[in-house]
Amino acid sequence: MDKTLVILLESAVIGALIGFGASAGVARMFHAPKVQGMGAFRTLGELNACENDPVAHFSFGLGFFFNAWASAVGTGALTADVDHRIVPHWAAALSMSRNRNLAQTLHNPRRMAFVGSGVGLVLVTVLNTTAASIPHSLQKVAADVLGPASEWLINPVMPIVFWMAAVDAGRRTGGWGTVLGGLAHVVMGNAVPGIVLGIVVGKALDDLGRTRMTRILAGAVIALFVVSALLRGVDLQLLQQMKVHVPHWLDHIHHVTGTTPEKS
């Protein structure tokens, strides 16, 4: 079968699926915390910021559509904004075009899910199939501009934003956030997961004290760090960089499981 046709058909299925799930999850966010929603806090804030106006929702999504398009052209990554921003906002705009009642449109998972799967179907297909037909000079701009910018956002900008939020939220979240954040960058290559876990653990300790639940939470976090460290072979690197002899059995375990770190 023709390659473009395969991409087109697969993209249509993928788009319908993500549109369905993401839009239903976003509508459920408005019923959180009583109902478990899915999306992001920033998505919730941005949807509220558009104040129930279809045009505002549409143009907000449009800005990020160009962003996603440029990124798909340059690198093949559709960006996280497809699920976070474009699909929810365009689904909201469409379902609101005739009926402004929030309870029946944006806050209604059924309606959002069906409108969203339509939006997703068209959007993902367009993004994936038109990417190849873009002039080379544009691809170069996308790769050279968006690449570094989003790399900086993930590291170090996002870690710093979360880090400062943790530090400002109190001494316990700040302490846990700092320790787990630093460790997370060593172990996982990015500090954000560690800081998020630090905030959760710190706040739980603040509000609940040392209960069985907070102990389980802390135990799970420590287990995650140990497993991640082994996966990336951080233990080997650490011993090498401290000029300590690596025990033969440890080297062997990593060799057998295929987790020996790359030589840098």
Added chain:
Amino acid sequence: MASDTGAGTEPGAAGTSRNGLFRLFGRRTAPADSTAPGEGGFWLSEWAFPLFVAALASGIFAGTHLYYVYHTGTFSDVAVTAILKAGMDSGSYGAAAAFGAGFLFARVIEGPMVGILDIGGSLQTGVGIGIPAMLLASGVQAPLRHFWLALPTGALLGFAIGCVILAVRRATVNSPGNTSTFGADVMMGAGNSAGRYLGPLVIIAAATASLPVGLGSTLGAALFYWWKKPLTGGAILGAMVAGLFFPIAGK
């Protein structure tokens, strides 16, 4: 089954009920035909959640399949995708696996406690990057090579994640005597402000790449800001337009 304790007070006014006054999810099995759409029915029920996660995760995993085979289609940002690409080029997937698994775990713990599962960390990075990296690291390529395998694999993963979240939710937030929000407010503030940094970063990157592109990006951002649109979009469009007329010198 037919008696709904919440709506029993005034059945006639059900169509106008707002903001979940009668939000008793997961108790009624009858289709929601009389109340405000979805309220109390399947769409807001607890057990519908894993199904929605499954649909989204299935699409995201299949998107990574598309990227693996045709080099387009991941639902992650450029920098995150680059981590997976580094693995695909070198064959060493440890970095991508640890990065994705770390985000997945953190968001699965955070999600049920604050009531909102962050799909960026959990599904896009976790299911879209971390789990494929783990599969590839252990030599399992089939789910990423074949579309018809990618869909059910992703759906299964998503369903499992949804169930884990509901289980954690039962054990923590919905447990009797819980008084903690687990930092939902802190995370909300940080998540909101992180997105705002992208615009300026784009302009800086554009000006580093070449001078005309930098000027175009600045102009675009300023115009969008003037028109009260998110300035990120303007910065990107400006850079693209300038790059079209004054291509960046290639290596």
